[in-house]
Amino acid sequence: MKLGIVIFPSKKLQDFVNSYRKRYDPHYALVPPHITLKSAFDADESDLKTLTSKLEEIAKKHQPFSFHLSKVKTFHPLNNVIYLKVDPSEALTTLNKDLYGEGMIGGEPEYAFVPHLTIGQKLSNLEHDDVYNSLQMLAIDHEETTDRFHLLYQLENGSWTVYETFLLGKG
Amino acid sequence: MKLGIVIFPSKKLQDFVNSYRKRYDPHYALVPPHITLKSAFDADESDLKTLTSKLEEIAKKHQPFSFHLSKVKTFHPLNNVIYLKVDPSEALTTLNKDLYGEGMIGGEPEYAFVPHLTIGQKLSNLEHDDVYNSLQMLAIDHEETTDRFHLLYQLENGSWTVYETFLLGKG
Numbered sequence: 001m002k003l004g005i006v007i008f009p010s011k012k013l014q015d016f017v018n019s020y021r022k023r024y025d026p027h028y029a030l031v032p033p034h035i036t037l038k039s040a041f042d043a044d045e046s047d048l049k050t051l052t053s054k055l056e057e058i059a060k061k062h063q064p065f066s067f068h069l070s071k072v073k074t075f076h077p078l079n080n081v082i083y084l085k086v087d088p089s090e091a092l093t094t095l096n097k098d099l100y101g102e103g104m105i106g107g108e109p110e111y112a113f114v115p116h117l118t119i120g121q122k123l124s125n126l127e128h129d130d131v132y133n134s135l136q137m138l139a140i141d142h143e144e145t146t147d148r149f150h151l152l153y154q155l156e157n158g159s160w161t162v163y164e165t166f167l168l169g170k171g
Numbered sequence: 172m173k174l175g176i177v178i179f180p181s182k183k184l185q186d187f188v189n190s191y192r193k194r195y196d197p198h199y200a201l202v203p204p205h206i207t208l209k210s211a212f213d214a215d216e217s218d219l220k221t222l223t224s225k226l227e228e229i230a231k232k233h234q235p236f237s238f239h240l241s242k243v244k245t246f247h248p249l250n251n252v253i254y255l256k257v258d259p260s261e262a263l264t265t266l267n268k269d270l271y272g273e274g275m276i277g278g279e280p281e282y283a284f285v286p287h288l289t290i291g292q293k294l295s296n297l298e299h300d301d302v303y304n305s306l307q308m309l310a311i312d313h314e315e316t317t318d319r320f321h322l323l324y325q326l327e328n329g330s331w332t333v334y335e336t337f338l339l340g341k342g
Binding site for chain 2 (some may be wrong): 045150153163
């Protein structure tokens with residue numbers, strides 16, 4: 001099965017992001033808006049027990065933290081993903097590092113960690129440029145706190161179900 | 172905000188149910204297949220702390236349990252929901268009762284508790300009869316175990332995000 005680890009931001013921020021995803025993100029219906037902490041990786045159902053106890057350990061040693069969104073950016077020309085940039089922070093970076101740490105299933109990260117909330121993807125070049133140019137005019141200055149992350153698995157139809165929540169700083 | 176409490180069955184069962192929901196359930200993209208333990212209820216974000224500590228208590232005093240699916244049924248003529256019947260059990264009934272127990276937010280249940288997995292809804296009468304008749308021929312005899320339930324909240328677009336997982340029998 002395919003697993004992934006994410007942060008769901010506040011309902012308010014999810015609603016805001018969805019108002020764009022609805023038009024610009026074909027994955028809109030597959031998963032709520034999220035910050036990916038560990039990209040999709042393969043595992044057997046029999047790995048879940050070891051993995052979740054590992055994730056409990058990791059959650060316990062991190063504390064709730066705040067993150068800040070500052071602007072709309074794009075991964076173009078790597079790919080046509082338009083996103084809200086989450087400003088990198090010690091808290092996010094060490095959490096991400098731990099989720100790829102020793103003994104963790106899922107191998108090495110494919111890309112450098114660029115925390116973000118996707119608002120559009122799989123756009124044609126023309127559409128990408130158009131949408132990106134208009135969204136860049138948005139004034140973004142949002143800060144919020146998170147105290148949890150979620151382990152998800154993917155269903156056959158491509159959608160994601162939550163397996164378990166992990167509370168930061170909790171035993 | 173609107174909250175709900177559900178069990179997500181195994182990935183295998185979710186995939187099976189989705190193969191029908193895809194065609195017959197307009198809520199297909201809004202939430203993964205689930206057994207509702209407590210129907211949608213209103214709460215403020217400020218209620219979440221009290222609610223989750225209450226749910227922790229409830230989860231702790233219940234143990235993982237197995238449930239059995241025996242047949243395709245319908246709520247017609249009450250409404251045109253076609254579902255996989257989850258055979259009632261002591262475990263399910265007491266869990267449901269506790270989630271509506273004293274001090275729990277959300278008021279009284281609107282209907283008697285009929286544990287089920289929806290496979291189709293909002294069908295016209297004609298379509299309902301047609302689909303129900305053909306699905307009744309399915310041989311269903313499935314048993315599986317669950318060890319958790321999830322608290323969800325609804326976004327503006329009608330989709331549901333998981334707030335927290337509660338592990339049965341865990342502290």
